[in-house]
Amino acid sequence: xxxxxxxxxxxxxxxxxxxxxxxxxxxxxxxxxxxxxxxxxxxxxxxxxxxxxxxxxxxxxxxxxxxxxxxxxxxxxxxxxxxxxxxxxxxxxxxxxxxxxxxxxxxxxxxxxxxxxxxxxxxxxxxxxxxxxxxxxxxxxxxxxxxxxxxxxxxxxxxxxxxxxxxxxxxxxxxxxxxxxxxxxxxxxxxxxxxxxxxxxxxxxxxxxxxxxxxxxxxxxxxxxxxxxxxxxxxxxxxxxxxxxxxxxxxxxxxxxxxxxxxxxxxxxx
Amino acid sequence: xxxxxxxxxxxxxxxxxxxxxxxxxxxxxxxxxxxxxxxxxxxxxxxxxxxxxxxxxxxxxxxxxxxxxxxxxxxxxxxxxxxxxxxxxxxxxxxxxxxxxxxxxxxxxxxxxxxxxxxxxxxxxxxxxxxxxxxxxxxxxxxxxxxxxxxxxxxxxxxxxxxxxxxxxxxxxxxxxxxxxxxxxxxxxxxxxxxxxxxxxxxxxxxxxxxxxxxxxxxxxxxxxxxxxxxxxxxxxxxxxxxxxxxxxxxxxxxxxxxxxxxxxxxxxxxxxxxx
Numbered sequence: 118x119x120x121x122x123x124x125x126x127x128x129x130x131x132x133x134x135x136x137x138x139x140x141x142x143x144x145x146x147x148x149x150x151x152x153x154x155x156x157x158x159x160x161x162x163x164x165x166x167x168x169x170x171x172x173x174x175x176x177x178x179x180x181x182x183x184x185x186x187x188x189x190x191x192x193x194x195x196x197x198x199x200x201x202x203x204x205x206x207x208x209x210x211x212x213x214x215x216x217x218x219x220x221x222x223x224x225x226x227x228x229x230x231x232x233x234x235x236x237x238x239x240x241x242x243x244x245x246x247x248x249x250x251x252x253x254x255x256x257x258x259x260x261x262x263x264x265x266x267x268x269x270x271x272x273x274x275x276x277x278x279x280x281x282x283x284x285x286x287x288x289x290x291x292x293x294x295x296x297x298x299x300x301x302x303x304x305x306x307x308x309x310x311x312x313x314x315x316x317x318x319x320x321x322x323x324x325x326x327x328x329x330x331x332x333x334x335x336x337x338x339x340x341x342x343x344x345x346x347x348x349x350x351x352x353x354x355x356x357x358x359x360x361x362x363x364x365x366x367x368x369x370x371x372x373x374x375x376x377x378x379x380x381x382x383x384x385x386x387x
Numbered sequence: 388x389x390x391x392x393x394x395x396x397x398x399x400x401x402x403x404x405x406x407x408x409x410x411x412x413x414x415x416x417x418x419x420x421x422x423x424x425x426x427x428x429x430x431x432x433x434x435x436x437x438x439x440x441x442x443x444x445x446x447x448x449x450x451x452x453x454x455x456x457x458x459x460x461x462x463x464x465x466x467x468x469x470x471x472x473x474x475x476x477x478x479x480x481x482x483x484x485x486x487x488x489x490x491x492x493x494x495x496x497x498x499x500x501x502x503x504x505x506x507x508x509x510x511x512x513x514x515x516x517x518x519x520x521x522x523x524x525x526x527x528x529x530x531x532x533x534x535x536x537x538x539x540x541x542x543x544x545x546x547x548x549x550x551x552x553x554x555x556x557x558x559x560x561x562x563x564x565x566x567x568x569x570x571x572x573x574x575x576x577x578x579x580x581x582x583x584x585x586x587x588x589x590x591x592x593x594x595x596x597x598x599x600x601x602x603x604x605x606x607x608x609x610x611x612x613x614x615x616x617x618x619x620x621x622x623x624x625x626x627x628x629x630x631x632x633x634x635x636x637x638x639x640x641x642x643x644x645x646x647x648x649x650x651x652x653x654x655x656x657x658x659x660x661x662x663x
Contacts, residue, residue, distance in 0.1 A: 294476060295478075296492065300464075301489070301493060308497075309492065313478050313479070314480065
């Protein structure tokens with residue numbers, strides 16, 4: 118036997134925290150915060166039980182959906198068409214505005230001040246929910262689809278420009294350099310060295326954003342910014358739950374169709 | 388004529404990529420620049436057309452000082468220098484024709500570039516150049532459909548469509564198989580002769596450099612350690628370039644060096660090993 122036995126060496130997985138005490142402290146803190154949140158909202162079993170009855174009543178009031186009243190159907194179709202039209206226009210305007218912003222916000226091609234301006238625009242667009250923008254737009258331009266288009270276009274910029282800028286940052290800079298080396302100016306370098314590389318992404322993101330805008334166009338009407346949302350809110354306020362369900366089903370159908378088109382087109386351009 | 392004097396490049400990190408390299412490339416000669424990785428070969432070529440900004444020295448093309456230029460003047464100067472890249476750097480999603488025509492970007496308006504509209508003369512010439520590099524019938528292929536050798540030919544076609552005064556070629560064969568490499572080198576030297584322009588090639592395959600070049604330049608650690616005819620590139624010179632061996636007494640950085648004993652010994656040892 119060997120006289121000098123190696124001491125048995127222990128191993129435990131290194132922790133992402135500084136040490137195991139810190140780790141447990143963090144877990145305890147999270148648990149305490151969760152409990153406090155629950156207590157703060159006064160979620161009680163009592164409330165869930167009584168709420169359950171009301172919820173069942175509401176659902177029962179909804180079925181079957183109403184599809185027989187002609188003027189309501191007209192309202193529905195009109196609202197849906199307006200929503201879809203808003204989503205299309207907002208996507209087109211939003212994308213046109215986004216592309217220059219995306220180039221501004223791409224760190225590899227924009228000088229620092231331009232880059233920060235571009236990022237600022239994107240953050241500004243992402244910071245606020247579309248309903249907040251819609252409320253402001255309704256105040257500014259009045260009730261109707263225009264306010265909705267403004268809100269959706271504004272939100273499109275943050276989404277589209279951010280993702281496109283990230284794509285531009287990932288391009289193969291060799292193609293850009295080769296274009297530059299021919300004596301092309303900056304814009305020409307963008308047009309040949311950058312745009313062809315991100316074109317599939319531009320198309321894909323436009324379709325994707327259109328899909329999102331269809332969904333969002335159904336909601337901005339709640340604050341008066343046009344589309345089916347206004348009709349939806351009215352039906353609910355008038356306890357017309359049957360019609361409410363009809364609208365909900367119609368919205369789901371439209372969104373599903375949009376999503377199908379989006380999936381198909383994006384599949385084709387990959 | 389390209390005339391580079393005391394070219395220096397120090398990166399912001401403090402790396403000295405070029406420590407004062409001078410080189411003239413004239414007439415229609417093919418100059419091969421060899422050296423180990425990191426010797427500054429690419430940096431040198433990129434400093435010539437200022438894809439990389441040199442920190443010192445001067446670059447003159449036909450008497451025009453390139454280093455001080457900016458904006459439109461620099462772009463005009465770049466039109467006169469055709470560059471060919473190791474990774475081809477084609478615009479992958481565009482057709483071969485569009486790639487070749489992009490060599491004329493320095494001559495068209497931005498609006499025409501946006502519409503991808505080029506002059507009829509340019510298109511006619513692009514067809515000629517495609518025939519010349521052996522790509523007839525491929526004008527409508529997308530660049531990413533081509534093989535490596537074909538892509539490099541597109542890269543060459545793009546560069547010659549510029550009607551350059553010099554070709555700058557950065558490792559043209561590193562991504563190609565030996566056979567295709569030779570074809571590409573044949574093409575480059577052919578162009579130099581026919582269009583009567585000089586070609587400066589960075590290359591790390593010494594065999595190709597010796598075979599095709601009229602003159603060989605050796606870089607090591609950002610310094611020129613050899614310049615001479617391909618025949619003069621003997622073991623001693625290679626030792627200096629690739630292993631940083633001492634330059635023997637009485638030999639300058641250029642020209643043939645007096646035979647030293649170390650490589651000779653190595654060769655004998657090798658011979659002995661083989662015979663046993």
